[in-house]
Amino acid sequence: MGRSSTPGEGTRPRVRHAGQLGWDDGPSAGSDDGHDSGRDGRRNSGGAGDRDRPGQGGRRRGQSHRHGRRGKRRILRWIAWILAVVILAGAGAGYLYYQHLNGNLKKADLTLGDKKMADHKANAAGQTPLNILLIGSDARNSKENQKLGGAKDTFGAPPLADVQMLLHLSADRSNMSVISMPRDTLLKIPKCTDPKTKHVYPATTGLAMTNETLGRGGPGCTVATWYELTGITIDHFMMIDFAGVVSMADAIGGVPVCVKGNVYSHTSDGKGSGLKLEEGTTKVKGKQALQWLRTRYGFKDGTDLSRTHAQHMYMNSMVRELRKGTKLTDPGKLMSLAEAATNALTVDKGDKGLGSVTKLYDLAGELKKVPTKRITMTTMPNVYGTGVNRGRVLPMPVDADQLFQMVRDDVPLDGKASKRKAPAAKKPTSPIAEIPVSVRNGTGTGTGYPVKGRATEVKGLLVGKGFIQTTVDTQNTAAAARTGVLFPNVDMEGNAQAVAKALGIPLSAVKKSTDVSGITLTVGADWRTIGDYHAPSAEEKTPESAGALNGDDETACMPIQPGFGW
Numbered sequence: 001m002g003r004s005s006t007p008g009e010g011t012r013p014r015v016r017h018a019g020q021l022g023w024d025d026g027p028s029a030g031s032d033d034g035h036d037s038g039r040d041g042r043r044n045s046g047g048a049g050d051r052d053r054p055g056q057g058g059r060r061r062g063q064s065h066r067h068g069r070r071g072k073r074r075i076l077r078w079i080a081w082i083l084a085v086v087i088l089a090g091a092g093a094g095y096l097y098y099q100h101l102n103g104n105l106k107k108a109d110l111t112l113g114d115k116k117m118a119d120h121k122a123n124a125a126g127q128t129p130l131n132i133l134l135i136g137s138d139a140r141n142s143k144e145n146q147k148l149g150g151a152k153d154t155f156g157a158p159p160l161a162d163v164q165m166l167l168h169l170s171a172d173r174s175n176m177s178v179i180s181m182p183r184d185t186l187l188k189i190p191k192c193t194d195p196k197t198k199h200v201y202p203a204t205t206g207l208a209m210t211n212e213t214l215g216r217g218g219p220g221c222t223v224a225t226w227y228e229l230t231g232i233t234i235d236h237f238m239m240i241d242f243a244g245v246v247s248m249a250d251a252i253g254g255v256p257v258c259v260k261g262n263v264y265s266h267t268s269d270g271k272g273s274g275l276k277l278e279e280g281t282t283k284v285k286g287k288q289a290l291q292w293l294r295t296r297y298g299f300k301d302g303t304d305l306s307r308t309h310a311q312h313m314y315m316n317s318m319v320r321e322l323r324k325g326t327k328l329t330d331p332g333k334l335m336s337l338a339e340a341a342t343n344a345l346t347v348d349k350g351d352k353g354l355g356s357v358t359k360l361y362d363l364a365g366e367l368k369k370v371p372t373k374r375i376t377m378t379t380m381p382n383v384y385g386t387g388v389n390r391g392r393v394l395p396m397p398v399d400a401d402q403l404f405q406m407v408r409d410d411v412p413l414d415g416k417a418s419k420r421k422a423p424a425a426k427k428p429t430s431p432i433a434e435i436p437v438s439v440r441n442g443t444g445t446g447t448g449y450p451v452k453g454r455a456t457e458v459k460g461l462l463v464g465k466g467f468i469q470t471t472v473d474t475q476n477t478a479a480a481a482r483t484g485v486l487f488p489n490v491d492m493e494g495n496a497q498a499v500a501k502a503l504g505i506p507l508s509a510v511k512k513s514t515d516v517s518g519i520t521l522t523v524g525a526d527w528r529t530i531g532d533y534h535a536p537s538a539e540e541k542t543p544e545s546a547g548a549l550n551g552d553d554e555t556a557c558m559p560i561q562p563g564f565g566w
Helices: 037-043 063-086 099-104 143-149 210-215 219-230 242-251 286-294 304-323 331-343 357-367 397-408 454-464 490-503
Strands: 015-017 106-108 130-137 161-169 176-180 236-240 255-259 280-284 346-348 375-379 382-384 393-395 437-441 470-473 484-487 510-512 520-523
Touching: 099 331, 130 219, 161 210, 161 219, 176 304, 176 397, 210 219, 219 236, 219 346, 219 397, 255 304, 280 286, 286 304, 304 375, 393 397, 437 454, 454 470, 454 490, 454 520, 484 490, 490 510
Parallel strands: 015 280, 106 346, 130 236, 176 375, 437 470, 437 520, 484 510
Antiparallel strands: 130 161, 161 176, 236 346, 255 280, 382 393, 484 520
8 A cells, every 4th residue: 555555575556546336244335135244143143613723814815815725724634634543444534624513413421331430540741541432333324324334124223333443542642552343242241321211221141242232322332341341441432324434535535455366345145345446556435445444255254353454454544645645625525525424423422522623623633643653453352252152253361351451551552662660669567467458359251250259269368378357349340351459549559569469469460549448459350260370471562363553554455355356
């Protein structure tokens, strides 16, 4: 893609501008037959302002007009950039530049779950990270979306969150990490309450597909599910539908994508996105851009994971195009596109939400600080299900937890983290026999229940080491990927470290928290069995299974699935 996208070694393919003629790679866009595979999946899942003021400051006649046009174009580039990065991978974008577009923005509650998300922990400079959940909805709730999405039998059905990406902007704004969750992921969905109807959707008793969360009250349930699984505090969400993709790709003049061979995403029974490309690099736009983002049949092994990788390639390429100074030179046309695109956009509401052009503009400024070489796209490490879960994926216990932990700890996924100093050891201020400790069982995972009696077992270990004032907290059993010790104030840090040392828990896992009133040991999913605690590797490295793709990689080219060439 870009300057040197190549389908093979030493060859630079020619670039084409394509104008041919979906999220889900079901029947081709506009098809009347067949079923959307994402919705089939649901049935079979087994689960229950304005900072640039154009026109101001001019002194000579005509100068104000010229400055105004430049200001508008500058805003267009900024807003296009934020929506390129923030929305998407199947979701596309729109352009939010003028205040009158605020009314177009739909707004919804950030979370519909009962669990309150933890506050961010500031770094040494007092900075905090920013996490945004990007959601691509397959809703067929408008004529345009129905035309683009096809599958008539799904018109009016609850929408599915077929694209889910967590964008993490580091506290110091030096890097950005993105984690995609395959829409076929099986997990537990927490209880969610629809804020409009007050209908309560109980927590699933078994595993359900993650894309079903959107139909359980709205995007806030998708946010609650992500928090339940990852423990990552989510600050905002942005959701867009099919029509937004087309608007964005058209407005920026197309996005370069590369395939290693001729490909046609179409099967004999009518499945496939309809994408048809020649080998090499093509600038896709409009419906064809949507087709690229929805394609799985024809890419790599034909799975949803292949589609996710293609979305990462598209997103990185779009950002590079905008960074190169892609010209958005027709304000009149773009304002019309903006009207349509903002009508398709839903963001979190409230004083801290993203429900205004000004707030989106400010967010664009934050995102723009990150160079493309420090953007890392990943997919949640996963394993294929078996038996009744065949054809679905589940979070990979160790690798997925490692990835989530790195984001929680604000560790860059590109491997360029600055070396952090080891916590200073402190002496306890009380004899160990006088140190109260509360033990919680956090051994549950996104797919498994807590190990019964685990907190009591660990309490026994502590009592045996002299911490005789240890008790079990049976009320707080929130899942924790890793075992750790929390303390409420600095006076207790030495005592908390003594607890950790007694069990072999690294001092890096001892942290201050206002969520506890005393020293609290949470037994995590990394210590589910009886025996001594073995700390995970201290190496902060993105798992190979996450399939990391760097934002500066212009050589990325999609392999073609056998049988889909032409």
